Amino acid sequence: MAWRSEEFGESHEGIVGATLADGSEPKPVYLDVGSGTNGFQTREWWAYNGWLGRPKAAAWRAACVCGWRGESHPIDWDRLEDHDLDDLDTSDAYEDWWGHISAVERRTVPLPEELSDLLEQLEERLDALAETAPVAALKAVAMLERMAGRVGREAAYGVRADDVSGEALGRALGLSVNRARSRLDRYLRPY
Numbered sequence: 001m002a003w004r005s006e007e008f009g010e011s012h013e014g015i016v017g018a019t020l021a022d023g024s025e026p027k028p029v030y031l032d033v034g035s036g037t038n039g040f041q042t043r044e045w046w047a048y049n050g051w052l053g054r055p056k057a058a059a060w061r062a063a064c065v066c067g068w069r070g071e072s073h074p075i076d077w078d079r080l081e082d083h084d085l086d087d088l089d090t091s092d093a094y095e096d097w098w099g100h101i102s103a104v105e106r107r108t109v110p111l112p113e114e115l116s117d118l119l120e121q122l123e124e125r126l127d128a129l130a131e132t133a134p135v136a137a138l139k140a141v142a143m144l145e146r147m148a149g150r151v152g153r154e155a156a157y158g159v160r161a162d163d164v165s166g167e168a169l170g171r172a173l174g175l176s177v178n179r180a181r182s183r184l185d186r187y188l189r190p191y
Helices: 091-107 113-132 134-161 166-173 177-188
Strands: 014-019 029-032 039-042 059-064
Touching (some): 113 134
Antiparallel strands (some): 014 059
16 A cells, blocks of 8 residues: 655655665565466565565565655564564554654755635635535635636746756656656646
8 A cells, every 4th residue: 555645745755665685676576366467566675575476574674756765664474474574563663754754854945934824724614615615616626726726827937948958847746757747737727
């Protein structure tokens, strides 16, 4: 099961990954989920149990698609009944990954505090409006979408005019280069 933050999505998708005895990361495991040509590929720790010719994990750790890796935690195979990885508590990996997400957030371009506060207040009020007057909340959301499109377009043209590189844009937004460019392109498209 992959983890995603609302803000960074697929750019910082996290899992509990495996580490081999030599400290390396194993290649993806392909699982046959039935007859047919479609298989399932994973890098999650539970697939590296040594069964069916798969590598056997020596440790587990949090892993992010961006390349970040958390601290390795050894697996004591002698203490696992029938080598059942379901008995292994890997909950610390999620906390490690959230620590990584917090670090990514700190490296992004900061918003002015008053704007950040205003956006939080707006979200609270819209949530309350959705409870009490859902049609009015839909009207307000439509207004926000139009405003976001217009302001996003202006900002995207500014980014393009300033010749901001994909790497710099990705770093500022906390996204992969491809995701950052995709966001920029979305706002540059005519509506």
